[in-house]
Amino acid sequence: MADDLLKPDEQLGAIDHKIPKKGWMDTPVNIRKGMYCYASNPKSVEYLSLPNARKWNPLEEDWKLPENWKEIIYEGLRERLDRFRSLKVFMDICVRCGACADKCHFFIGTGDPKNMPVLRAELLRSVYRNDFTLAGKILGSVAGAREMTLDVLKEWWYYFYQCTECRRCSVFCPYGIDTAEITIIGRELLNLIGLNIDWIATPVANCYRTGNHLGIQPHAFKDMLDFFVEDVEDITGVNVEPTYNKKGADILFITPSGDVFADPGTYTCMGYMMLFKYLKERYGFDVTWSTYASEGGNFGFFTSHETMKRLNSKMYAEAKRLGVKWILGGECGHMWRVINQYMDTMNGPADFMEEPVSPITGTKFENAKSTKMVHIAEFIADLIKHDKLELDPRRNDNLKVTFHDSCNPARGMGMLDEPRYVIQNVCNHFYEMPANTIRENTFCCGSGAGLNAGENMELRMAGGLPRANAVKHVHEKHGVNTLACVCAVDRAALPPLMEYWVPGVEVIGMTEMVGNALIMPGEKERDTDLRGEPLPGTEEE
């Protein structure tokens, strides 16, 4: 945690939702430390052959832009208007009713009016009006138009990287205007002139090269999993050794690399391995992991549609190479937004695979019959419903659990009840957070869309405040000590958020809880959970 962060109480007291007197167009951007991520490493940009790789610093006056940057932006916007009806329509139809204003976690947490989704969009819209509409050309600022300047560009960069593309505003918009769509395009435009952030560019480059964000090479990847195999064996006495890159396996499993390399995701990873072992022993379930497609997450999504496609292509390519029947996906947020809304369109059709059927229950996953990719929560929920897992939820009795709906599965997919069903079957103490903060109304962790860096901790803590406040509520009311989620970014972003706002709440993945509760064939009597903590009832002995 960054040292220069205010104490939570001070931070809370500092939030001011007062609206400035001066109009927003007349208020220049103030790029403030702690609120932005560092500029991208030129090497990463270069590796991806993205434009204008160079070293630059947002705090400096000169951003080392190409000469014709205005033209590039103009052309880029024109091209995107022709490609995306969503963009064109969203540019034209906003009536500025203000319904979205206080729906944004960044606005709630920072009080900065330009974090109102409508204004975030207006940053781009004002330029669009100036360059592309009759009214804007004639009436100018009266119609909300303004010219593209360097200051405007800097404002774009600052605020488009203060949006986690969580789509909460879109739920409330009477026209369904999705600020995430606008931010995505905005970031694409910025990328055209080399304005990226390193927390995105470097993972993208890594992923492109090694298959995962952290740039872990295949052998190291295997080493990590081997390490988990040992841990699980220590705890349960069962060897859960998986297979890698196995040709002819039934199913390919892809999860975000965060689960392989960072606590507490690693425990979720152990959960996957235990589950697959269990299924293999009991039902002959044949699943393999890939080192080439060893990343579910897709930071390309936070760069441009094209980059997203380049990274995503590995999943189908690997499935095809290995000849699997279908793909099982682990717990991840934006990975699933990409899978649900883009993958088949970009890199399909996946006609080399079969329509997914659970080999254990025979359930056809009708909703995945084209993309051929099933979510682990759907898969486990089906198993539990058919009573195919032996579970002892009492092993999770030390956990008082609440569930955080990650933005992308919630609002980009609609997966709300499957993880709840699984969690409620593997633990005995489950409490929901207040109604207006869960399901489709869920609040972002504050660090999505590539913003979970270390240098922007103030922004992250502010953005995650609404979520943390809801957790705090159930923490105080029901003694909730565990925040469950189905997203790797959440597992990385929520622990510091909890530490800051709600100390005493741990973050856990759904499948980790399954791993705890799952009674493995031939297992020894466990006395700790996957984290090595004593199991409830065994502490005293």
Place this chain on the structure above:
Amino acid sequence: MNSKYMFSLVAVIILFLLAYIGIETAGLYTLFGIWIPYAAVFIFAVGVVYRVVDWAQSPVPFRIPTTCGQQKSLPWIRHASIDNPAENNNVVLRMFLEVVFFRSLFRNMRFDFNKGNKFSYEWEKWLWVGAIAFHWTLFVVVVRHLRFFTEPVPLCIQWLETLDSFLRVEFMTDFLQIGLPGVFMSGLVLLAALIYLLLRRMFIPQVNYISFSADFFPLFLIMGIALSGLFMRYLAKVDIVAIKAFTMGLVTFHPVIPEGVGSVFYVHLFFVSILLAYFPFSKLMHAGGVFLSPTRNMANNSRAERHVNPWNYPVKVHTYEEYEDEFREKMIEAGLPVEKELTNGG
């Protein structure tokens, strides 16, 4: 004083004066009565079609609905078929509720800090109420006006009039006589809703902050239309038979300038013309755009059915072959299967 709304207010006042003076002193009946209305209708019709066609020329490359409820997945999990439609008929229902009842806006709630730093999200239906009241009554008022444009007046319009004037408002004071002609509720509710929407734009700091003059202009303009209409109906009283003869002339392309119709009528007509002509070039196009919003008008079924992007182009990817070439040695060492064994001992 806020320059943003003063600008729009002054603009509307100038428009008023234009028409008023144009009629009163210059007698430009033909201009304000015939040419401008025809031109406005033409601009409106062509402009709206142009804008929609313009939108339509951009494809919808991806299926990006905002899902506001449980997806359709396992058969035993209750599917939120409207908020997360999986089929087209559910999309139609979602769109219907969206367009007719402003369903998304209905979710609106207000964020609040509370004692103990507890956040709350509370009932905020006033925007929804104001919006519904405004749009519905505007619709009713427009449909009611068809009595000036049809002969004989269709029964359904007469029914609407009966319904609209069901509640009688009859009173007489020293200064005001109301009751005959009968009072239409829609007009009054329309004005009230407009005032609410205007006040909220003026006095709610957040909303004021995000508003442009262009946001105040239609409010003042429609208010001008409503006020001039109400003035003619309830206060000044105009010869509506003459007006109907005139409007019927317009729609049968035999326009005749009526005798004995005051300038307020031309102001009313001019305001309407301005609104129509302004429509295609402004945010008022949300009326058409709401139908084209891809986050609402698509089913969330792209995992089940492939959506095709017409401009999907091939991209440079890092193939498995390139990957294995780079890491083959390490892979073999770690016992990972490879496609090609090492050929020359590394």
Place this chain on the structure above:
Amino acid sequence: MMQSSRRNFLKIAGLSAVGISGAKPVLDAFAAEGHGDERTEFEIRKNEKALTAQQWGMVIDTRKFESAADLEPLIEACHSLHNVPHIDENKVRHEVKWIWEDEYKHVFPTLAGKFVDERTEHLPFLALCNHCENPPCVRACPTKATFKREDGIVLMDFHRCIGCRFCMAACPYGSRSFNFKDPRPFIKERNPEFPTRMKGVVEKCNFCAERLAVGKKPACVEASNGAIAFGDMNDPESEVRELLKSNYTIRRKKGLGTEPAVYYIV
């Protein structure tokens, strides 16, 4: 064009001022502009012939009636003049009547004892609205659709009545009728000079206010061959006061304090 509309609007002010104060017509300043050649005054006034009083009252000399047949023409005169419907079916339930006949024990339930003289017991009595000085119905009406005029007449404004029937509950004399249905089909011959009523409003005797306005006495008085006297109760010289001075009279339910303006000589 514009001027005419505006003037029309502004005239109301003048109209009302005249109506209320009875003062000289008020000039309409706006109307005057550019219309100097035209007379801009108008006036609303009472008919010169109109009969006026401070409190109209009625004295019915029941001695002059022998049987129901004697009352028939009075009732007929009133009901045909005022387009009162004859609703035969469900006679009792939906009946509308302004003036009618009933037995002594019903018209005077508080006076009727066990033993009444033969004549009184069998004599039909006329019943109608008493135009009380202190009318409970006026108190009850939530819209001022029933109101008491300056001349003491308790009048109905059929345009304003919402049909709540509170006045019917309030009236201790059963003088009010409600139009449970459209009355028109039940009017044998319509008198175009007087409006019919519409369904859903209350109606009752109006002491022929429309006749008083043109200098005529109420229809029933006219048809009574002198059996009914009509006049100003506050005028000591009036015919009715003379009658009250010289005869013993009774009023209906005097104990309720409503001060009926209809007196009966028995």
Place this chain on the structure above:
Amino acid sequence: MLETALKGNKGYYRWMAAIVAVIGVGFACYLWQLKDGLGITGMSRDVSWGFYIAQFTFLVGVAASAVMLVIPYYLHNYKAFGKIAILGEFLAVASVSMCLMFILADLGQPMRALNMILHPTPGSVLFWDMIVLNGYLFLNIVIGWKVLEAERNEVMVAGWVKPLIYLSVPWAVSIHTVTAFLYCGLPGRGFWLTAILAPRFLASAFAAGPSLLILLCLLIRKITNFDPGREQIQSLAKIVTYAIIMNVFFFLCEVFVVFYSGIPEHMDHFKYLFVGLHGHGVLVPWMWTSMGLMALAILLLVNPATRKDESVLVVACICVFVGTWIDKGLGMISGGFVPNPLHHVNEYVPTTPEIVIAIGIYATGIFILSVLFKIVVTVKEEVSA
């Protein structure tokens, strides 16, 4: 919160659909009445108010009874009622809504209803009744909503709500008092012309309302995961006990005055209701049933053993509710009009369309109540989950 009323299980939707169907039939009948006039009802020149106004009178009582929860909770800090005060307030909302609809249905010229406001007449009790009823509706909607919302967000209720809550206490008393004044201020209607009428109305209200609430609480406990609580129900039962005893006592006071004084204008109405007059006595069996039910209820409620047994309590509450309903919803209005001021006896019996319209209004009230209670239950489940 309103959206929680849109989400429910199949049973909820079926229930609501059934209610809407009933409302539809009632509304169709109302359109018929609108077209043909009030002639389609059983009302007459003599009995000019009937079933509608009687239901209105009864429901005003049910609405006023919310105060029986508000007083102990907010004035005496009786915490247990905090759990169910909202149910009382929302029951009041549904009841007052029905009251207003019954008044509208009773108007001969409903299109002129605004005349009440356009031509305000402070001398008319009906004018004040309009004021107090609408005010009470407004108060209960605002209070109920804000309190429930605060409960959902688990924050303190906004400060400005408290004064409204205190205001709602005298206001609740006022709605039934003013409604009683509608009747008891009329000269020449001996049945109502008594100062005990308002107290009697309140007593029967405080019996009928809470007994209905007990039944609703037990129903909620049965079909949802929210338990209004045994203590709460027992406290309500005690309120019902005292109120029903007071009601019968007041009634007997009136009986004494009327029959001991022997004034016919007062006595004849009682005779008509309980033994029949001049051969007319359509209400006689009803009135005795009402008396019997109230007596039985008192027996069951006074005895702690039977009162504490919830299954017996259900019977007692049904007795109280039906008994007071017959008393007010059938006897009170007809009884005052028969015999008429001229001592004619013309009886009143509601017609089928009249009853269908009334059922339609009741269904609308039940619809409102279901929506509001659904919200309450959802919030309570949510908060306790």
Place this chain on the structure above:
Amino acid sequence: MANNKMYDKGKIVAGLVIFAVMITFPFWFNLGKAAPAPELKLTEKAKAAKECVLEKAEMKAGHMQLLDIWREKVVREGSREYVNTKGKTYQMSLSKTCLDCHSNKAEFCDRCHDYASVNPYCWDCHIDNPKEKK
């Protein structure tokens, strides 16, 4: 409009056609119809009288207002005479004054009322034709 391809053509064209049909409704609804303003028929008596209570233009636009004032004055104040600006006195009565001259309601009142889709409820009570039975 960079390219000329329209996506979702079917739905969008259908929508635009509906839009076009809706906004041109007044034009095609009245196609081929000549719908001149109704001509009022004056009775002989009215013709002879030459002038009405107010000027013709004022009566055309504001007769309802005048009637409304009349009814208020007559019913609530008992004033029954109206002296117009020319000094002529009229009895304030729809039946006895207006309909006396304009005894042809169907050809006088109704024509314009129908044309302008106005349905006054005067006739619910005020009798225009005493012989007519429903």
